[in-house]
Amino acid sequence: MSIRDRAWFPIIYMFVITLLLSAVLILFGSATRQRVKNNERIAYERAVIQSLPIDLPARLSTSQIHQIYITNVYDTTEASAGALRYIKHDTLVGYALPIQGPGFWAPIKGVIGIAADGKTITGVSFYEQNETPGLGGEITKMEFREQFVGKQISQSGMPVQFRAATDPLDENSVHAITGATQTSNRLSRFLNEQLAIWRERITARQ
């Protein structure tokens, strides 16, 4: 009777194979752990910087991003109401408010940049999203994001209106993404909720 005919062989076999493959995965996983962590960190820092009014070269290396982030971006304080502060030459240039909420597939996380006046939006950027590529995923594209630049946070009601692509825009509205109604609606909901809360808190401070 060969070893392969024994009743315990399948169990041992499965066990050995699992152990072998898992060992390789764990090795590879821990070898890349630092890299993956850094990537996530950089994605966040890039989102913060992209949302702020900073003149940037077209391509920015990861070390440049990190450099700008650690020199100019400061933690949130009581007065900034939960937003990061962007300070250059000892003057406050803008705020970066992290926002997050449910998307169509999974949570969306991003940053809204607001000028020091607390009213003008200087940009938005997203560092974590799993929306459908080509549809909801378009929120990460320049065409969608640059619409926000220069918009005013409306001082009553919804801070930023999302309108259909055919509707005219005013100083506090942007176009939603055609074909990605769900992503647009969900983004609009949590973005406005969180921006409205920040608006209350920052006006109370000023």
Next chain:
Amino acid sequence: MSFGSHMLHLVVILFAAIFTDNILLARFLGMCSFLSVSRQVKTAVGLGFAVVFVMTFTISLDWFAYRYVLQPYGIEYFRFILFIIIIAAFVQFIEMAIERYSPVLYQNLGIFLPLITVNCAILGASLFMVIRDYDLAEGIAFGLGSGIGWMLAIVAMAGIRERLNNARIPKGLQGPGITLIIAGLMALAFIGFTGVLSSR
């Protein structure tokens, strides 16, 4: 959250998973068996029940596995392997049960029963449960809803295809071609549901 509003929350997750976020027509998951096992309503119903059953149970098992095995050790990227093994083992168990108690169904489903293992809808549902941070009750509601939604879609598809048996379809379009077009039309119809309910 009060008990009443918590129940309502679960009901919303359940119905959203069935209609607005239908895992098959809105998310494309579980297409293989949807296209190949939808010739007859009877087999479609059988497979549908199997999916509902497997999905609801595996999602709870996966929840425990994720919460108490993967998370504590920080090896979340192992979830693909662990989830799929749980599913494979569970399906193997179901297969034996069906073979024992309903040989007719077993014959009809043929090679497709093992393919439940590779039914992306089932793994997909578990992965969404992780991504969306559902608790156990929410996860079960979501699994049940996704299963029912999948079953609804495949039974509807089988119903339509039974009626196509006598239709004159261009030769090249027969079989998969026409099925894909029907699936497209159904997906279009289900887009109409989006926005009626929101799962959060």
Next chain:
Amino acid sequence: MIAQKKTGDVILTAVWGDNPVFRQILGICSALAVTNLVLNTIVMGTAVMFTTALSGLTVSLLRKWTPRIIRMMVEVLVIAFYVILFDRALKAYWPDMSRNLGPYVGLIITNCIIMGRAEAFANANPPGLSFVDGFFSGLGYALILLCVAVIRELLGMGTLLGIPIPFFSSALWDRWIIMVMPPGAFFTLAVIVWLARTVQRSKQVTSGGNK
């Protein structure tokens, strides 16, 4: 064991004769949703080729040892192993793409083609041939997806690989948003399947094929 097959025949059958997508309509779940952009489709196709080829090789190497009753579990395990490797590598070395594809890479595990090739071919054939079969099955699959993606991105967005295409990106072309949305994938694939089947059929008729 089955009589030795020729590598060339295996390739031709894998890519054309038995093309997993239009002959068998298998494995479209995990990839249909990403076919609205060509670049994502290429990466996704590469991931599938990588996994089918290597899992075919591994399953074939193990085939004489694997007990029959746990065969499926072992196949799933091997496939999951390669998919996680790919997913992890993407996360570490191409984070932007990894973010684009989101949950879809993981879902390659459940791609029926990979499982199907492991089950139907690699289980009964030598490693080298299984590798070739897996690779070209993956290629056949990737090519179809690429066709779908080219049509969808061009008609739906007026671009290819993100580069605007003359005429299609101009005001003369009214973009077909439906092509970017899920139903567009079904319709495009249906037309491709229709064309491919018609061509195959007419060839068989002229050559007196008996299939």
